[in-house]
Amino acid sequence: MSLPSATSYDLVVVGSGPTGSTYVREVYDHHPTARILLLDAGPRLSDPPGGHVKNIPDPGERARAQRASEGPGPAGRPGTWLLGAPDLPAAALSTNVGGMGAHWTGACPRPGGGERIGFVPAAEMDAHLTRAEQLLCVDSHAFDQAPFADEVRGRLSALLDAGRPVHRRVAPMPLAVTGRPDGAHVWSGTDVVLGPAARDERVEIADRCLCPRVVLDAGTATGVMVRDLVTGEERAITARAVVVAADALRTPQLLHASGIRPPALGRYLNDQPQIVHAARLPDDVVTAHRAVTGRTRDEDGAIVPQSGVSWVPYTDAHPFHGQVMQLDASPVPLADDTAVEPGAIVGLGWFCAKDVTADDRVEFDDTTADAYGMPAMRVHHRYTERDLTAIEQAKKAVAEAAAAVGVPLDDSPVLLPAGSSLHYQGTTRMGPADDGTSVCDGHSRVWNTRGLWVAGNNVIPTATACNPTLTSVALAVRGARSLVDHLRSTAGHGGAARQTAADTAETSRTDTDQTAAP
Template identity: 25%
Template sequence: MQIKESSKMYDVIIVGSGAGGGMATKILADSGLKVAVVEAGPYFDPADPEQRTQLKWPWESPRRGASTVRPFGDFDSAYGGWEIEGEPYTHKDGTKFDWFRSHMLGGRTNHWGRISLRFSPRDFKHKDVDGLGDNWPIGYEDVKPYYDKVDKLIGLFGSKENLPNEPDGFFLPAPKPRLHELVYIKGARKLNIPVIPSRMSMVTKKINDDSGVCFYCGQCSRACSVYADFSSGTRLIFPAQKHGGQIDLFTNCVVREVTTDDEGKATGVNYINKEDRKEYALKAKVVVLAASACSSARILLNSKSAQHPNGLGNSSDNVGRYVHDSTGSSRAAFIPDLVNRKTYNEDGVGGMHVYTPWWLDNKKLDFPRGYHIEVWGGMGMPNYGFGFNPNDFNKFFGLKVGGYGNGLRDDVKKYYGSVLGFGGRGESVAQRDNYCEIDPTTVDQFGIPVLRFHYKWTDHERKQAKHMQQTFEELIHSMGGEALGSTPTKEQDYGLEAPGRIIHEVGTTRMGNDPKTSVVNKFQQLHEADNVFIVDGGPFVSQADKNPTWTILALSWRTSDYIIEQLKQQNI
């Protein structure tokens, strides 16, 4: 196959435009470097009338808002999903792993929950606490200056709480709790379970000219047309372009491999253009992978050469290993105190206004690591399948609900907003035998070998999920509610979601000081090719009971500063 090679030489090629790629784009372009950004999906701007779904009505959807076009609803702003036609992935040994991909400028940051939590000092050194897994080669003190910078650049709301496991940052004003959240707070406090304002990256007070201010429409999953919430495209890449950055965007371009020279150093990337199906080559001094933990691992494993016969950076056989996702288990309940609610606009931000951080001592429990609790409910805009299911009320509570005409309308008004739900999101322990590898017999529509997953939960995660369910039932009882459905059993893994379903997978190119047991060093630089860096979730040694995005952003900024310094010193 003939590969068309560009005559242009870049300082840096960045593969992927999500959280890590967007931050690297901004920092490197702002420093004056010539940057190429290669993104597997199309250009996306939520302010563009042709692409905007914010503030559209449910009946404007082809299926009234049902999840027929996109997994999280037809108006969700993620282009992709767990299954993408022509781009499969496979499993081995009975593995159940669901891999979510969002192919578009900004990647998953267009539709994520925007829960923006820092890892704590303990999270970087958890092996010292319970003897499991490995410590990071860096500590909180290394990342804190960059957490501070990310807070100030992007903006997040929250409150200072002085909790050791939830480090405080620089917060904008937090929105007030809504009625269902006030009910949750009351019930949790009876059980001595803490509840604090959420920490989420929606701008509630003007911070700069690159972002708008939230007007509380509750539709952040649709991507914000005034750029008041954080998405990588709108808040990092667009500002870098606006302020003079030398950035070339290559959208709808799927990277096949990182190319290398006779010394094993990277020279650029080869990619397939989705529109003409031809293969092209880009050249650069530095390659930054930010395609997501599993996609970056796939690119490295497919980048084979005489110098890297096992894949780029994979002489230790660690690329793809230690993949791990957050744990997740959920429950919902009917709360009689929320029946016959007065109807009013309580939309707020697109997500929770309060949450419960991990509050217990694992030394007194039968499982390691913790979880936080996310809360949902309220009176969002009704749509197809909006959460009021008469059959549930009839089956579980013996209520005669539903029917047709005026009776159904009356019941909807009576019971709408009376269901409250919980989601536990916890830390799993990274296992070397949980991995993704290249499937030897399967390629995608572009002829690129695909990933094959091997993943098993351990009893650590199952016992954690069991504790989540016990806590949920205690909370429901404390609120005077009645649980929907029966308690998940041991045979059901206590409601534990399949790995991948929480969309927090990390760890495939783990960070470490020893090249025999890790893929990148403490600056996310490949041990085996010093001009290749990885700035997505791949370098994570462990996940923590927090969402990973804020740490991806902080580490990407830290790595970008290091790249600038190394280029100035002509070390790479």
């Protein structure tokens, strides 16, 4: 891909993952004349762009797509490259059109209890979560027939459901999957979020194009600089609005490189501690419920039916999120599946809500460049005493869950290296007021920088334990509604972003329509 075909757009979105694609889709749907540019530093892996690599039927082609996403660093989990941060040793990133949305496991639970954002009205947030589920094609019942799934959930329910509200009891995991005419399912990538926008001439998707800087004029974002990573050529692009959705590490990096440096930028880094354990269903259960299926993913790209995924929701009384996976759904092989009955090996992952502090942060070095020529990152991250206590409690909880499921396969649960969750959050967090503890307001507009929005898990301000994608997509829906209003209010003002006096006041005030601080 060469540089963008034009030099002026209504909207430029930097980063093509689930949230960047949500801004594109929402503006596309609600502003029928807007011209949109979607930028990504990585390559296009599929047609339509943003498709999930696990849907590629041929194993060799799938592996090539994953390798193409692994950027400039040493390879991490397939499709990712390791950041190389000693304090967060498993931290990994993807660089490709679709971002991590081309590689993720599709888990889309709704947040509950203390995971919710107190200053966003509950009814409004629920409506945005519903829209996010529509965009991602979330289905809680796609694998109801997975072998042993009912048995697994029944055993976990007997242990954990007492005292829980109905909507926070053990359940099938809501998954972002798309049904096919033959009844099989494939994983939702960001191609699903983009929908018709991916093929409309109003939307241009430029791959292998890096944004090294947001262009500012008197406190207003007026566009971006774009660098073709193949030729090195650069071009200035003007826009009436800019969204930076480059993930929780590269979004604050780009703002820093652009001279946008509010006190909270890069701070409140939240990586969820992840504890894993595994169990095998008892032999008598396997014998009584044996149900082997013939489909394999490698045959035609479909998800195998034994991909049961169960959910133990976070509650304030049980402050962990449980993701219970059977074989194919797990990003890490759980067992030699030729030696056991499909679905009989169960992996249990318990995620903790991190003790969020300003000291957990990513800093940027203006004197040292990374592989893309951007300010080099340095991550500061540690477990507090509260974290260490929560981790021990989670180990005990997941051990009890494994024993309830069947026969534990390990002596004790294991805490994965920091960064393993890939759920990094908080580094451009939202807040109800510009008080130095947040980067953007409740509509994801960067404080005191007009025409600029941020998106991604990085805007989530709360200590979550659940998978954050659904929440961050819901917040992108909320932000996109304010962005559409901004585009309508600035119509006729040319390519450079301009705002009315009312809109200017909106980005610097407290969120007076909200009711509580975090």
